[in-house]
Amino acid sequence: MKNKNSNSKKLKCLKCDLLLEEEKININYLKSTFPVELLRCPKCGLTYVSEELALGKILEVEETLEDK
Numbered sequence: 377m378k379n380k381n382s383n384s385k386k387l388k389c390l391k392c393d394l395l396l397e398e399e400k401i402n403i404n405y406l407k408s409t410f411p412v413e414l415l416r417c418p419k420c421g422l423t424y425v426s427e428e429l430a431l432g433k434i435l436e437v438e439e440t441l442e443d444k
């Protein structure tokens with residue numbers, strides 16, 4: 377069993393040196409919609425999605441679909 381510890385990370389925008397704000401969006405994948413948290417810079421609007429997080433959620437969805 378693995379512990380996921382990516383939730384408490386605070387990332388900064390490299391350009392503005394400001395903390396990125398968390399924002400939730402919905403991603404459509406394989407006819408399923410699921411929420412993904414992304415980080416956005418309040419100043420320049422740069423968005424950052426943790427690839428690990430997004431891929432992890434997609435894998436979870438795939439496993440759920442295959443299970444049926």
Ligand SMILES: [Zn+2]
Pocket residue numbers: 389390391392393394417418419420421422
């Ligand atoms: Zn910025």
